[in-house]
Amino acid sequence: MVVAGAGFGGLWAARTLAGSDVDVVLVDRNNYHTFFPLLYQVAAAELVPTDIAYPIRSIFRGTPNVEVRMASVTGLVASERRLETSAGPLRYDALVLALGSEAHFFSVKGAAEHAFALRWMDDAIPLRHHVLTRFEAAAASRDPLERRRLLTVAVVGGGPTGVEFSGALAELVYGPLLKDYPGLDADEVQVVLLEAAERVLSSMPERLGAFAAERLRKRRVEVRTGVRVEEVGPGWVRLAGGETISTDTVAWTAGIQGDPAIRRWGLPVGRGGRVEVDGCLRVRGHPEIYVVGDLAYREDANGRPLPQVAQVAIQQGRYVGKAILRHGPGGDAPPFRYVDPGMLAVVGRNAAVAHVFGRTFKGLLAWVLWLGIHLVWLIGFRNRALVLVNWAWNYVTFRRSVRLILPGARAGVLPPHS
Amino acid sequence: MVVAGAGFGGLWAARTLAGSDVDVVLVDRNNYHTFFPLLYQVAAAELVPTDIAYPIRSIFRGTPNVEVRMASVTGLVASERRLETSAGPLRYDALVLALGSEAHFFSVKGAAEHAFALRWMDDAIPLRHHVLTRFEAAAASRDPLERRRLLTVAVVGGGPTGVEFSGALAELVYGPLLKDYPGLDADEVQVVLLEAAERVLSSMPERLGAFAAERLRKRRVEVRTGVRVEEVGPGWVRLAGGETISTDTVAWTAGIQGDPAIRRWGLPVGRGGRVEVDGCLRVRGHPEIYVVGDLAYREDANGRPLPQVAQVAIQQGRYVGKAILRHGPGGDAPPFRYVDPGMLAVVGRNAAVAHVFGRTFKGLLAWVLWLGIHLVWLIGFRNRALVLVNWAWNYVTFRRSVRLILPGARAGVLPPHS
Numbered sequence: 020m021v022v023a024g025a026g027f028g029g030l031w032a033a034r035t036l037a038g039s040d041v042d043v044v045l046v047d048r049n050n051y052h053t054f055f056p057l058l059y060q061v062a063a064a065e066l067v068p069t070d071i072a073y074p075i076r077s078i079f080r081g082t083p084n085v086e087v088r089m090a091s092v093t094g095l096v097a098s099e100r101r102l103e104t105s106a107g108p109l110r111y112d113a114l115v116l117a118l119g120s121e122a123h124f125f126s127v128k129g130a131a132e133h134a135f136a137l138r139w140m141d142d143a144i145p146l147r148h149h150v151l152t153r154f155e156a157a158a159a160s161r162d163p164l165e166r167r168r169l170l171t172v173a174v175v176g177g178g179p180t181g182v183e184f185s186g187a188l189a190e191l192v193y194g195p196l197l198k199d200y201p202g203l204d205a206d207e208v209q210v211v212l213l214e215a216a217e218r219v220l221s222s223m224p225e226r227l228g229a230f231a232a233e234r235l236r237k238r239r240v241e242v243r244t245g246v247r248v249e250e251v252g253p254g255w256v257r258l259a260g261g262e263t264i265s266t267d268t269v270a271w272t273a274g275i276q277g278d279p280a281i282r283r284w285g286l287p288v289g290r291g292g293r294v295e296v297d298g299c300l301r302v303r304g305h306p307e308i309y310v311v312g313d314l315a316y317r318e319d320a321n322g323r324p325l326p327q328v329a330q331v332a333i334q335q336g337r338y339v340g341k342a343i344l345r346h347g348p349g350g351d352a353p354p355f356r357y358v359d360p361g362m363l364a365v366v367g368r369n370a371a372v373a374h375v376f377g378r379t380f381k382g383l384l385a386w387v388l389w390l391g392i393h394l395v396w397l398i399g400f401r402n403r404a405l406v407l408v409n410w411a412w413n414y415v416t417f418r419r420s421v422r423l424i425l426p427g428a429r430a431g432v433l434p435p436h437s
Numbered sequence: 438m439v440v441a442g443a444g445f446g447g448l449w450a451a452r453t454l455a456g457s458d459v460d461v462v463l464v465d466r467n468n469y470h471t472f473f474p475l476l477y478q479v480a481a482a483e484l485v486p487t488d489i490a491y492p493i494r495s496i497f498r499g500t501p502n503v504e505v506r507m508a509s510v511t512g513l514v515a516s517e518r519r520l521e522t523s524a525g526p527l528r529y530d531a532l533v534l535a536l537g538s539e540a541h542f543f544s545v546k547g548a549a550e551h552a553f554a555l556r557w558m559d560d561a562i563p564l565r566h567h568v569l570t571r572f573e574a575a576a577a578s579r580d581p582l583e584r585r586r587l588l589t590v591a592v593v594g595g596g597p598t599g600v601e602f603s604g605a606l607a608e609l610v611y612g613p614l615l616k617d618y619p620g621l622d623a624d625e626v627q628v629v630l631l632e633a634a635e636r637v638l639s640s641m642p643e644r645l646g647a648f649a650a651e652r653l654r655k656r657r658v659e660v661r662t663g664v665r666v667e668e669v670g671p672g673w674v675r676l677a678g679g680e681t682i683s684t685d686t687v688a689w690t691a692g693i694q695g696d697p698a699i700r701r702w703g704l705p706v707g708r709g710g711r712v713e714v715d716g717c718l719r720v721r722g723h724p725e726i727y728v729v730g731d732l733a734y735r736e737d738a739n740g741r742p743l744p745q746v747a748q749v750a751i752q753q754g755r756y757v758g759k760a761i762l763r764h765g766p767g768g769d770a771p772p773f774r775y776v777d778p779g780m781l782a783v784v785g786r787n788a789a790v791a792h793v794f795g796r797t798f799k800g801l802l803a804w805v806l807w808l809g810i811h812l813v814w815l816i817g818f819r820n821r822a823l824v825l826v827n828w829a830w831n832y833v834t835f836r837r838s839v840r841l842i843l844p845g846a847r848a849g850v851l852p853p854h855s
Contacts (some may be wrong), residue, residue, distance in 0.1 A: 050569065050573060067485060067487050069485050074617065076617035076618065077613075077617060080616055080617065080619075083619060086620075088576070088577060089570075089573045089577075090577070106577045107577075151468065152507075155468060155507045158506070159506060159507075159508070159524045159525075195495075198498055199492065199494035199495060199498065200494065201498075201501060202504075
């Protein structure tokens, strides 16, 4: 069988099947698994990519029944049970589609061209380089308006990613970056969080959202709620009502969707580009195709769509692995039930908000909870101690070398090295 | 005054002047200093870039008389005391040129197009990605000849860099990489070291060269001496005599030269594109221009050119800094004298050769010596403990995540993420 995608959903499906007598081919366009919940820390130069990425082949070293291939998935012919990839077609008896989601810019003009998404490693590294090179350019500029534009970062979307990223960014720019650039003034620097709803973290209880906003403001993030972005251009973002913010850096965390290319595969694609699945996470009419994670559309008992978060993907991946082992590919299994462990968001070092097991936590306690949960999950990997120590080390010590502007930067201030 | 280049020479010149009443502008095209002696370990996926690079601004945080600018040096008008950069012209009363060197392909056809240099971070990262993506491609190929070509790496040049890189590469490919690719056979993998002279490490005593070659062979590196590369093409390298080696990966460590663009600046450029300097490292006719490091050409008391190694650059950088402090820019100082601490080369984990203080060491003892010397030098940085611990940690533990194929890879097996 084939597992397409080595994010949380695909990885856990394959891990559940590892060591069994089912032959699994795991395909991903990268040779590494990304620990997405910490991706924003790479963009904020708090962690290096290697801290949150792990070679897929190393994870499946000891389990010869899982074969890893690095290839992009380019198509699916369900009637012939064939997955098309950049490395040729793959035939399957059963397929787990775990291709995740990508940024959704809705129909905001210019957003796809001028805003930075924050979904993949390929997004986070250019964003980090972009912010750092803006500071370099500002240090070399004597035009106050230009400096202001270079030193303003707009984060669109006040969900967990937007809150976490703007908090981390404020720590970076008002901390080590300003120290590195003695010629720049803290008052020239601006981090703006733009949220269309009336409050941030609308998926969490109201008091947690209020706490997060207050903490962000304390860290000098300008939190603006009830503002809708209408257009993004080169060097500016325009809000509904006509106000324009002059900024070279717009980070987009306001929405995600399934890869639009999947609409052409003939699957039942619904809201948000997600594939509708039955209780066993199978595609109607194609019981041999399972969909898990962000790409799957399934409602809970109350008719609410399952959220597109790591926990859902992990539980679905494990569920499908077990269903295949116990009931055979495409077989009827007891339906998937999501056990919601709650939600967490970090507002910065030593402060977080958490809504777990029906209770709310905030401040240092929530942060320790967040730390503990992430460490436990990181520990799920082989060679766990390494990842753990590196991560803790870098996180706690503000490793400076993370702020390198390395090759691969988009829109750098410099011409490429000749 | 202006210091152009933040390699060893420029960095140490600026550090020597830091805290004095001399205003220094330090220009580099990168925002980080590279610890070049360990660059090959980045290419061999033993270290991540951040382990051997350090943000220049952080080094000069506490010394306001040193201003850091990120810009490429594009020209020099010595008669007007003006350095041209990508961020505009810089006027100087005194100038320290410390622009280093780049790969010299001599007139070997196709080498500049098809071989990977190993001089800068911009070279090391693509080379690492290239090797890793070749393994991915080989795992997906069923053609034995193609697999062989993909899994063969030719290292041209048996000097310290070639010896160290081929040793580290052998450790990578026969160790963790083969474990990651159970479908590949050790006999399909090949690391070939090609040296035109009759032995490797010709700058060191003969018995050390012999020891290094023997150790490399033990680690399955095919050491070939007395072979000259005549041409490099896409997928092959042709030797004098007509023999062709089928390989997708040619790493070039056989020569360096000063940036050819410098020849147009009107300075006395001699052998190897190096600028001739007087005993005080000043350019004849322009005593306000100092040249240090790889770019400077100066002979020792025996008429031999000073080697292009880190130690020479560091000592020259310090010398120029002190000369300017004590005798004023362009003033006559006692001439520079190089104190040769010897040479070291690592053949792999736990084995090295060293020629220091007139004595030779080899094996584990030389390796410990090498380790100690590098640690002492790395400790020369601010925030020393961090760099040190990270480095030692990664080095000793074979950090796996270094083997990620991240954005920015050249000639990857995959189309760019759309």
